[in-house]
Amino acid sequence: MLEPAMVHSAPPSWSSVLDYVRAHVKPQQFETWFTGLQCLVMQPGQVRIAAPNKFYRNWIERHYLPLLRNACEEVLGTEAALEFVVLEDASAIENDATMPSPATASVATASAAAADTAAMPAPPANKAAEPRPVNIGEIPLNPHYTFDNFVVGPSNRLAHAAALAVTENPATAYNPLFVHGGVGLGKSHLLQAICHQLLARNRALRYVYLSCEAFVNEYIAALQRGNVDAFRQQYRHVDMLLIDDIHFLASKKALQEEFFHTFNALYNAQRQIILSSDSPPHEIPELEDRLVSRFKWGLVAEVEPPHYETKVAIIQRKAQARGKRLPDEVVHFLADHLDSNIRELEGAVLKIIVLASLHNHPIDIELCKSALKELTGRASDVNIAQIMNTVATQYNVKVADLQGKRRSKSIVLPRQICMYLARELTPMSLAEIGGHVGGRDHTTVMHANEKIRKLRASDPEFDQKIERLIRQLQRG
Secondary structure, eight states: OOOGGGOOOOOTTHHHHHHHHHTTSOHHHHHHHTTTOEEEEEETEEEEEEESSHHHHHHHHHHTHHHHHHHHHHHHSSOEEEEEEEGGGHHHHHHOTTSOHHHHHHSOOHHHHHHHHHHSOOOGGGGGGSOOOEEOSSOOOOTTOSGGGOOOOTTTHHHHHHHHHHHHSTTTSSSSEEEEESTTSSHHHHHHHHHHHHHHHOTTOEEEEEEHHHHHHHHHHHHHHTOHHHHHHHHHSSSEEEEEOGGGGTTOHHHHHHHHHHHHHHHHTTOEEEEEESSOGGGSTTOOHHHHHHHTSSEEEEEOOOOHHHHHHHHHHHHHHTTOOOOHHHHHHHHHHSOSOHHHHHHHHHHHHHHHHHHTOOOSHHHHHHHHHHHHOOOSSOOHHHHHHHHHHHHTOOHHHHHSSOOOHHHHHHHHHHHHHHHHHSOOOHHHHHHHTTSOOHHHHHHHHHHHHHHHHHOHHHHHHHHHHHHHHHHO
């Protein structure tokens, strides 16, 4: 690191360069990658920039060089050749006899730096000296994805508790933490909440948070450039590694080999590893047994679709976050009609609020039906009677049996199919569907819906049978 005698005062025009960059990148990117840079020389035709370390330099050159070049040329009014150096090597640059005189003039001695400090306000670059988080990954943190904003219910309680435990004892409580579940159920929210919690305690935390696809692409690019060692240095020397959608490693043997060694390096160094996936480790296709085993070393926690009560709480929380309070009948209508996907719930709340504002319309059931029709695209020309008659014919049972209390297998499956199809093809609520199928409650309908979904996913022949029923009903 730099000795006190190596303090540099940024040229006056450097702040203009940073202003240009700030206007062209996201705040998180600017805070992460640009506040730590120092300008050593800035003159027409030549700009020399110092980065805190080699990784910073390589990342800036790879991802932001055109932007920085445009910024410098905009400020200088002429073309400029950019040169990047590492702060640790700055003393060697200063003492190089072949260095042009402007470069030497830009390097202040301790006394000169002190004089500059007395003569002018502290430059914004001083902020770089403050501890700040370093996210090497490609996913910026969403400020709303915190534990305070996470709605806990029976479907996610274990994953939530495990995530909190990780923040209390990183690399000790559960390492790795493997969170799996369907799309839009809050896995990324939990991963980011862990980051926010740990960053609140340690602003100098070095972490990598990225998608598995980005990890794969970075590795391929490193192979093409011939600098795999730099890639490994980047991912194996951080405090915490978080990867979304680790199932993307499926069937990629070379990448599995690379990640295996990355995992071992971090685990042996007692660094926290957190992974998310759409399925548990043993269900990821063609994933090496040694990776499956390692993914299970810590805790494997599932995030399931939210129960009805949790959906109600989520809808209320999402509305409150936008400064609105939805009427109870609207909240329950949405919980009844929307599938158990948190993103879908949030999208519905936003859609309703926007429609109410645009049309100056009160938020009521009528508005919800209009918004829901656009969001779900469910057909409204299929009714429950058609569904029950069609299914009864297909399975050679009586409609009265579907509505009755018998629980033999020959009746239960067709009955569940009726509830599933009614959920998919009609705007009826869970309670309304249950009422038409023997007076069953909404939880029975939810269970039937989930069971048929899983059967369709695991049994191609059954899936085709349901598709044929759907097409038959939609044709009328």
